[in-house]
Amino acid sequence: MDAVALARLWSLDPSVAFLNHGSYGACPLPVLEAQQRLRHQIEREPVLFLGRELEARLDEARAALGAFVGARPDDLAFVANATAGTNTVLRSLVLAPDDEILVTDHAYNACRTAVEYAAERARGRVVVARVPFPLQDAGEVVSAVLDAVTARTRLAVLDHVTSPTGLIFPIERLVAALAERGIDTLVDGAHAPGMIDVDLERLGASYYTGNGHKWLCAPKGCGFLHVRRDRQPAIRPLAISHGANSPRTDRSRFLLEFDWAGTHDPTPYLCVPDAIRCLGSLLPGGWPAVRAANRRLALEARRTLCAALGAAAPAPESMVGALATVPLPDGEGGPGGRSNAPLQRTLFDRHRIEVPVFTWPAAPKRLIRVSAQLYNRIDQYEALAQALKDALA
DSSP: OOHHHHHTTBOOOTTSEEOOHHHHOOOBHHHHHHHHHHHHHHHHSHIIIIIIIHHHHHHHHHHHHHHHHTOOGGGEEEESOHHHHHHHHHHHSOOOTTOEEEEETTSOHHHHHHHHHHHHHHTOEEEEEOOOSSOSOTHHHHHHHHHTOOTTEEEEEEESBOTTTOBBOOHHHHHHHHHHTTOEEEEEETTOBTTBOOOHHHHOOSEEEEESSSTTOOOTTOEEEEEOGGGGGGOOOSSOOGGGGOOOOSSOHHHHHHSOSSSOOOHHHHTHHHHHHHHHTSSTTHHHHHHHHHHHHHHHHHHHHHHHHTOOOSSOGGGBSSEEEEEESSSOOBOTTOOOOHHHHHHHHHHOEEOOEEEOSSTTOEEEEEEOOTTOOHHHHHHHHHHHHHHHO
């Protein structure tokens, strides 16, 4: 199928050039239909579904997710999103006064604020590694992070794929180098599953949290937290519920607590197998072909924008997945993760193009970030390039 035919599998407004899959994702119609069937089953007999069947259904979804991200299913817990996963780890760890949590200045704002809250409660400190952007190679990331390590560094919270700059960080090198220094890493993998190949067992990070609703294209409200087996006893869900004092011995305390934190809609989690099957069926070659196609389109979009703006590529192609960020001339941007930058509103109101514009590193510097998903076409980025030239003139 070409991009036009593929776009019909999503319910996106055809009058909008939606170049912002990275912010909230977009769920294909077949997956939404599977979710609705599950919701009908819940309401037909809620006690049967939630009280007697849910655990086995979660195990089935967890097995599919584990196979997809290279993890043992029993080390995975479903959470609402990667921000919730980050908060779960930070709230569980016992920090001492003067302990340091290391982040980079490319961190997602929501997770950065969670780190600051955890450090403030413990009377600790947040240390920010300054990673340049633009940059020449991934080694600059490694150097910036390791140079910021001190004897007080307790935890590093690092992105796998950065949100504002769309960079694939050399996370394997970082996790290994920090582990050699006795430092645990919490990886914010919000954008990674579905965009790039993920193998959590090989990575070996103490904690890894990711989203299902972004590049995996599961329904909204689907995330996961992977906790290495030796770190699980210390990690508790944000909502303490029945699993905390369950007498059962047939399941780990980790699963007993995380699998039931009160009544909620579990269908986003249960649709993970449907999302994996759906996206993986859209191109010959399955998921590797999907990831490769999105990356090719993102790189082509970046070349188009750089040519129109007279800008040099801000990072090597090896650090680009399905997100590509390009610097803009000085002006007012929007804070990370929000959609209120004046230029962003102009592009939408006048041109029907949905694309985020960020402040970097502070006003008046700006970045524009494009996403590439199977429903996108190169002519949409060409239209963006022309709209930018007009708006910036």
